[in-house]
Every structure is written in structure tokens, then in C-alpha cells.
Amino acid sequence: MQCPACDHEAAQPDFGDPLCCPSCGAFYAKALAARQRRENSVEAVPVHGVAVKKRGGMKWFLAAGGLLLGGYLIASPYITVYQIKQAAKARDADALEQYIDFPRVRESLKGQLNAKVMESAKSEMADNPFAALGVAFAGAMVDSMITSFVTPAGLAQMMKGEKLELKGAPQSSGGDAPSVRQSREPFEGAEMSYQGVSRFVVIVPDENGDGPVRFILTRSGISWQLSDVKLPL
Structure with a gap:
């Protein structure tokens, strides 16, 4: 019997313990099981080769994860636009609040319209002593109009390329003051690109x-939000 641990081969007849190696004292059964486990773990491949394969597999996993993350980052604004479109179609104000920074959009539109009012009033400022009062009055009207226009319904109407129309007097920002026609879908025919x-x-x-x-x-981080609207003034 050859010992699986030390390869000692007992001479015959051997009057020692038939279960143990007379040279190293190892139990034949345990030594044989340990040897089989070692052979199965390496699968006839050198230890260094196994380590290289493990490192290669980890590199492949990290590379695949990086590609997936990069693909998501590139596609994320398109996904946000799609989510805004679906929320606008459903007239879901709560969902739109997540994707649209309404305060920033209102401030931007106020600035654009006020600048347009000032530009139109420049030619009258010198000859008309009441022009400054008219500009101030127009600025107050702009603030009221923007508060009424920049609502989920109002932005949905602009997303369709339609002009805003009021039903009656201006309402609060939470109401649906503008009337929304259903002729087009939000962002229909739109062009999208990174800048x-x-x-x-x-x-x-x-x-x-x-x-x-x-x-x-x-x-912002890995998420996107609608923060500005530029009108064709």
C-alpha cells in the first residue's frame, strides 16, 4: 500500500496498523481524500494559471460593468425626456415635478420676456415721459403671466409647439390655466442633442x-432635470 501523503510504500508483510502509514503516520483514507481535493481544485492547471484566469475574469466583469454604466449615462437624458413626455401626456403634475425645476424655468422666462419688453420700450423712453411707468406695469404683467403659464399643463402645451392661451383670468401656479389642445404629442418631431x-x-x-x-x-450627478425653456421671441 502506497501512502497518499508521503508516497511511502509499505513492505509486505506489514504488521503495523493497516489504516495508517508506518512512515508518516497519516491515515490512508484522510490522506487520499485530501489529495483528491487538491487535484480537483487545480484541475490539472498550474496554480499561477488559475490565478491569471481569476484576474482575467474580474477584469472582464469590471469592463462589462463600466460599459453598462457608460451606456446608461449617455442614454439618461433621452430617458428623462421620455419620462417627461409620458407624464405630460398623462397630465401627471406630481411626476412632472420630479423632472422639471419649475422655479428656474419661471425665472428664466421672466428674464426673457422682461428683456423683450425693455427692448421694445427703448425707442419710446426718450419721447414719452410715461414710458418708464408703462415698462414697470408691463413687468408686473409679465410676472403674473409667467406664474399662470408655467404649470404642468402650460409646459405640456409648449412641448407640443403650441402657443399658450388662457381661459379667463390668471390662476395660481398649481392650476391648469392654459387650455391644451390634443393635436400633437409632447416633443413630437423634436430634435435632441448634447450641448x-x-x-x-x-x-x-x-x-x-x-x-x-x-x-x-x-x-445633476447621474440624473437630469428640465431647468430652462427658450422661447422664439
Whole structure:
């Protein structure tokens, strides 16, 4: 009997313990089981080769994870636009609140309209002593109009390339003041593109040919949010 542990081969006759090796004292059964486990673990491949395979598998796993993450980061603004579109179609104000920074959009639109009012009033400021009062009054009207227009329903209407129309007097920002026609879907026919790492633009053509409306999304971490709307003034 050859010992699986030390390869000692007992001479015959051997009057020692038939279960143990007379040379190293190892039990034949335990030594044989341990040897089989070692052989099965390496599978006839050198130890260094196994280590290389393990490292190669980990590198492949990390590379695949990096590709998936990179693909998601590239597609994330398109996903956000789709989510905004679905929420606008469903007129889900709560969902739109997650994807649209309403305070920033209101401030941007106020700035655009006030600048347009000032530009139109420049030619009258010198000759009309009441022009400054008119500009101040117009600025107050702009604030009231933007508060009424920039609602989930109002933005959904702009996403369709339609002009805003009020039903009656201005309402609070939480109401659906603008009437929304159902002729087009939100972002229908829109062009989308990156304008930098953290800026994504959706260009919606105007149905009356007055110029496109640009919806600006900005990135925060790995998420995107609509933060600005540029009107064709």
C-alpha cells in the first residue's frame, strides 16, 4: 500500500496498523481524500494559471460593468425626456415635478420676456415721459403671466409647439390655466442633442412657424432635470 501523503510504500508483510502509514503516520483514507481535493481544485492547471484566469475574469466583469454604466449615462437624458413626455401626456403634475425645476424655468422666462419688453420700450423712453411707468406695469404683467403659464399643463402645451392661451383670468401656479389642445404629442418631431457634458437640448418646432422652442435639461450627478425653456421671441 502506497501512502497518499508521503508516497511511502509499505513492505509486505506489514504488521503495523493497516489504516495508517508506518512512515508518516497519516491515515490512508484522510490522506487520499485530501489529495483528491487538491487535484480537483487545480484541475490539472498550474496554480499561477488559475490565478491569471481569476484576474482575467474580474477584469472582464469590471469592463462589462463600466460599459453598462457608460451606456446608461449617455442614454439618461433621452430617458428623462421620455419620462417627461409620458407624464405630460398623462397630465401627471406630481411626476412632472420630479423632472422639471419649475422655479428656474419661471425665472428664466421672466428674464426673457422682461428683456423683450425693455427692448421694445427703448425707442419710446426718450419721447414719452410715461414710458418708464408703462415698462414697470408691463413687468408686473409679465410676472403674473409667467406664474399662470408655467404649470404642468402650460409646459405640456409648449412641448407640443403650441402657443399658450388662457381661459379667463390668471390662476395660481398649481392650476391648469392654459387650455391644451390634443393635436400633437409632447416633443413630437423634436430634435435632441448634447450641448456639453451637463447640458442637453430638445428643440420643438413651432406649429405656426414662429421659431422653435428649446427645452434645456441640465445634469445633476447621474440624473437630469428640465431647468430652462427658450422661447422664439
